[in-house]
Amino acid sequence: MSEGMEQPEMEESDHKEISVAEFFEKNRHLLGFENPQKSIITVTKEAVDNSLDACEGDEILPEIHVLIDEIGDEKCRIEIRDNAIGLDRETIPKVFGKLLYGSKFHKLQQSRGQQGIGISASAMYAQLTTGEPVTVWSKQEGEPCHKFVVRIDTEKNEPEIIEDEVVGKDSDEFPGGKDYYFDHGTTIEMNIEAKYTGGHHSVKNYLKHTAIMNPYARIVLREPDGNKIEYPRVSKDLPQKPKEIKPHPHGVELGIMMRMIEGSSARTVSSFLQNEFTRVGRTSADDICEEAGIDSDRRPNTLDKDEIETLLKAAQNVKLQSPPKDCLSPIGEELIEKGLQKELNPDMIFAETRKPKVYKGNPFQVEVGLAWGGDIDEEGSFDELRFANKVPLLYKKSSCVTTKAVEEVSWNRYNVSQTGDRPQGPLYILVHIASVWVPFTSEGKEAVANYEDIRKEMKLALQEVGRKLGRELKRQERREIQEKKKRQLTSYAKEMGPAIVELAGEGSPEEIEEKIQAMVHADYNPEQL
Amino acid sequence: MPKKDLANDETTIEKLTHLGRKLKNQLYDADSENLTIETKVRSKSNVEYDEEDGRLELGDSFSQRKFLNISHARKFMQTTLVASKAKELVENGRTASIREVYYQLKHTVPGLDENTFEDQDESNNVVVDIETATGAIREDLHLFAEPKGRLFGPIKINDSGDTIDGMSMGSAGMAIPSIVDHLEFEENNADFILVVETSAMVNRLVEEDFHEEQNAIIIGTGGQPARGARRLINMMHNELDLPVYVFTDGDPWGYYIYSVLKSGSMSLAFQSDRLATPDAKLIGMTMEDIETYDLHHVTEDLKGKPKGSGGPTKDFKRIHDVMDYEWMKNDDWQNQLQKMLDMGVRVEQQALAAQSLEFVANEYLPNKIENEEFLD
Numbered sequence: 001m002s003e004g005m006e007q008p009e010m011e012e013s014d015h016k017e018i019s020v021a022e023f024f025e026k027n028r029h030l031l032g033f034e035n036p037q038k039s040i041i042t043v044t045k046e047a048v049d050n051s052l053d054a055c056e057g058d059e060i061l062p063e064i065h066v067l068i069d070e071i072g073d074e075k076c077r078i079e080i081r082d083n084a085i086g087l088d089r090e091t092i093p094k095v096f097g098k099l100l101y102g103s104k105f106h107k108l109q110q111s112r113g114q115q116g117i118g119i120s121a122s123a124m125y126a127q128l129t130t131g132e133p134v135t136v137w138s139k140q141e142g143e144p145c146h147k148f149v150v151r152i153d154t155e156k157n158e159p160e161i162i163e164d165e166v167v168g169k170d171s172d173e174f175p176g177g178k179d180y181y182f183d184h185g186t187t188i189e190m191n192i193e194a195k196y197t198g199g200h201h202s203v204k205n206y207l208k209h210t211a212i213m214n215p216y217a218r219i220v221l222r223e224p225d226g227n228k229i230e231y232p233r234v235s236k237d238l239p240q241k242p243k244e245i246k247p248h249p250h251g252v253e254l255g256i257m258m259r260m261i262e263g264s265s266a267r268t269v270s271s272f273l274q275n276e277f278t279r280v281g282r283t284s285a286d287d288i289c290e291e292a293g294i295d296s297d298r299r300p301n302t303l304d305k306d307e308i309e310t311l312l313k314a315a316q317n318v319k320l321q322s323p324p325k326d327c328l329s330p331i332g333e334e335l336i337e338k339g340l341q342k343e344l345n346p347d348m349i350f351a352e353t354r355k356p357k358v359y360k361g362n363p364f365q366v367e368v369g370l371a372w373g374g375d376i377d378e379e380g381s382f383d384e385l386r387f388a389n390k391v392p393l394l395y396k397k398s399s400c401v402t403t404k405a406v407e408e409v410s411w412n413r414y415n416v417s418q419t420g421d422r423p424q425g426p427l428y429i430l431v432h433i434a435s436v437w438v439p440f441t442s443e444g445k446e447a448v449a450n451y452e453d454i455r456k457e458m459k460l461a462l463q464e465v466g467r468k469l470g471r472e473l474k475r476q477e478r479r480e481i482q483e484k485k486k487r488q489l490t491s492y493a494k495e496m497g498p499a500i501v502e503l504a505g506e507g508s509p510e511e512i513e514e515k516i517q518a519m520v521h522a523d524y525n526p527e528q529l
Numbered sequence: 530m531p532k533k534d535l536a537n538d539e540t541t542i543e544k545l546t547h548l549g550r551k552l553k554n555q556l557y558d559a560d561s562e563n564l565t566i567e568t569k570v571r572s573k574s575n576v577e578y579d580e581e582d583g584r585l586e587l588g589d590s591f592s593q594r595k596f597l598n599i600s601h602a603r604k605f606m607q608t609t610l611v612a613s614k615a616k617e618l619v620e621n622g623r624t625a626s627i628r629e630v631y632y633q634l635k636h637t638v639p640g641l642d643e644n645t646f647e648d649q650d651e652s653n654n655v656v657v658d659i660e661t662a663t664g665a666i667r668e669d670l671h672l673f674a675e676p677k678g679r680l681f682g683p684i685k686i687n688d689s690g691d692t693i694d695g696m697s698m699g700s701a702g703m704a705i706p707s708i709v710d711h712l713e714f715e716e717n718n719a720d721f722i723l724v725v726e727t728s729a730m731v732n733r734l735v736e737e738d739f740h741e742e743q744n745a746i747i748i749g750t751g752g753q754p755a756r757g758a759r760r761l762i763n764m765m766h767n768e769l770d771l772p773v774y775v776f777t778d779g780d781p782w783g784y785y786i787y788s789v790l791k792s793g794s795m796s797l798a799f800q801s802d803r804l805a806t807p808d809a810k811l812i813g814m815t816m817e818d819i820e821t822y823d824l825h826h827v828t829e830d831l832k833g834k835p836k837g838s839g840g841p842t843k844d845f846k847r848i849h850d851v852m853d854y855e856w857m858k859n860d861d862w863q864n865q866l867q868k869m870l871d872m873g874v875r876v877e878q879q880a881l882a883a884q885s886l887e888f889v890a891n892e893y894l895p896n897k898i899e900n901e902e903f904l905d
Binding site: 491494499506512520523 | 564
């Protein structure tokens with residue numbers, strides 16, 4: 001706004017607080033609800049992510065059921081059950097009936113969801129498109145099963161409880177009956193505007209990708225036509241649980257720093273730095289203050305904005321130890337191989353988990369996998385399996401760093417043909433980035449931003465598995481040539497037996513052929529070109 | 530017609546048997562790890578021009594065809610098939626066209642998605658291989674190609690008991706068979722042999738009774754002369770002492786036809802002594818004819834573009850190729866070809882019709898012969 005320009009008086013009175021619901025309605029695309037086809041994937045994704053996070057948090061092997069029924073034109077009933085630890089009675093309504101309520105937003109820990117916004121947004125979506133509340137059942141071990149029917153009061157952003165009862169195991173109200181009985185877990189059911197479809201962008205494909213990345217989970221999908229698809233569990237090893245960490249000064253921005261100061265109870269700048277950040281000890285804290293020219297004993301809340309900015313700059317200039325890496329939870333080469341094996345049944349699999357690295361103060365780790373041949377369709381270009389913190393990314397492929405990394409690799413050097421920059425063949429390429437803070441390109445969390453540090457790691461990992469694939473393809477090609485040669489010469493021998501006997505005017509055709517066959521066999525070496 | 534019983538049959542069978550025994554011995558020899566057939570290298574690198582004889586000759590480079598080498602295996606198998614078929618033919622006193630042999634031997638190889646021979650080119654190549662490997666020429670092997678070329682003129686030829694009169698062959702002429710070694714010349718009244726490249730020119734000359742008027746044997750080759758025609762010209766020249774004049778288009782292809790007749794070809798260099806006629810002379814067309822007979826308006830531009838101009842080089846490239854052959858190195862030939870390049874044109878035999886239809890028979894050829902205007 002240019003200086004001296006007068007504000008019209010009217011404008012003042014136009015300003016008013018908008019409700020969460022209004023915001024949601026206008027911006028539903030930001031959260032993945034722009035059309036009925038995508039919305040059903042988003043709802044599934046939010047619920048399944050939560051379930052997997054919850055199970056892993058309590059070291060339970062996940063068992064997840066997704067049940068979808070069509071209940072009218074572009075309307076579906078969707079029900080998702082898990083066997084996690086369950087929620088207590090007080091928490092249930094808030095989780096599902098209050099936007100921006102969650103356990104994850106304030107923590108720096110690798111998890112699937114990062115903001116805890118998703119499942120209540122789904123409930124909101126249900127409410128907006130069908131006018132119906134969501135139903136939640138949750139049971140903790142040894143406790144009764146609680147059933148809640150919850151609406152979101154959009155004016156106040158508070159849950160409005162319509163039903164609250166305890167249901168017995170034998171009750172008709174108990175979710176799913178004996179087929180689906182879990183001693184602990186949560187089930188959520190809602191009716192939404194949705195369109196169930198197949199193809200790349202589908203619930204089925206989303207769950208398939210999820211199953212690849214989470215091979216220790218058992219997932220069952222019941223499609224609207226009654227067809228059941230099981231994604232089996234092939235490992236009982238859960239990945240190592242990630243540790244929660246504090247932010248690292250190199251990865252923090254000014255606004256966050258200001259908020260941290262506001263929320264901190266530290267009495268001095270020095271202790272603020274030591275308490276709120278990782279890798280800042282007494283010495284480093286004093287170094288930062290000295291660099292910034294700020295008295296380390298000042299009370300943090302006396303710092304003005306410029307001083308905080310100076311402090312942040314100083315913190316980023318001082319050499320600090322990298323953040324700890326145990327906050328990351330890669331799934332590891334073995335599980336990648338198992339996941340790819342069970343869902344794709346290829347000929348060959350190669351996986352690579354890189355060591356953790358840091359971009360802008362954030363630790364991250366890249367994993368890749370290649371699956372080649374076997375049941376994978378020969379037609380056309382490769383398929384990409386993109387994951388961020390084990391969550392499949394189905395949309396915005398072309399703007400994702402994974403795609404850029406794939407295109408930077410010279411695949412034809414590894415005996416894989418290329419069309420343009422893209423490899424071709426019966427090939428799946430899996431790329432996973434695990435990080436406390438994945439830099440998505442937008443709120444929709446559909447693509448990872450193209451940071452050079454990340455792209456480089458992905459490229460190196462892809463080259464590593466590419467080399468392995470190339471070697472194996474070369475070996476296979478040689479073996480095929482050898483086998484073809486043997487087949488050819490064996491057949492020629494049959495032709496030549498009688499011909500040589502006729503020419504020489506002596507001998508038996510069978511014996512001559514046998515001699516030639518023996519010669520061919522002695523020459524045959526499948527490992528040699 | 531009686532079965533062919535050629536003088537060489539016994540030696541031929543011996544040569545083929547020798548090849549078979551060699552292969553068999555390799556199989557029974559514990560030290561031998563491969564089946565090999567030795568043939569002479571037939572590429573340009575192993576062809577030499579003998580200046581004294583004026584013929585192309587094959588050098589001493591041998592190549593080994595190895596069965597276990599996958600790029601040789603197929604040809605190796607084919608060689609044994611054709612060789613054993615040839616032996617069968619010789620033993621039974623039969624001859625067969627290479628097309629018949631091709632069909633006799635062609636079948637799907639059991640267990641493979643391929644045939645013993647996919648096209649006749651494959652079997653034709655193999656025949657030449659067997660010739661160089663055994664030293665028995667195709668005629669000895671009782672294998673013949675389709676007749677190509679025709680003959681007119683005052684000569685009587687005996688073919689397996691039948692007398693053929695070259696003067697009473699109508700407008701089609703006597704077809705020259707692929708194997709001519711058994712032909713006998715009963716009576717000859719010709720003064721020279723005129724070898725003509727194009728069929729159209731042969732027709733013209735026959736219609737003008739050139740062979741009768743000039744006592745000439747006309748041989749039409751229909752392009753590159755087949756080996757039957759080349760052998761027949763060689764035989765007539767040597768046995769009847771007739772001069773040979775070659776009449777081709779004035780272009781690099783025509784001059785190459787002349788050189789093949791005169792000195793032999795690279796692919797059959799091992800038989801030059803039987804096929805080449807070093808005494809043959811070119812009667813035309815020459816580049817000078819364009820001036821002498823005022824043919825400027827009936828020449829054709831060379832196709833393609835000169836070397837280094839960036840375009841497709843076509844005729845220009847061919848001219849340079851021919852100029853680079855050792856046997857075309859003498860000044861007269863270099864001159865002709867250089868003129869062709871300088872003028873950027875070629876001239877066809879039929880261009881002479883620009884004067885009149887009879888011109889070639891009544892003036893062009895007789896004048897050149899009388900004035901002994903030849904290129905050697």
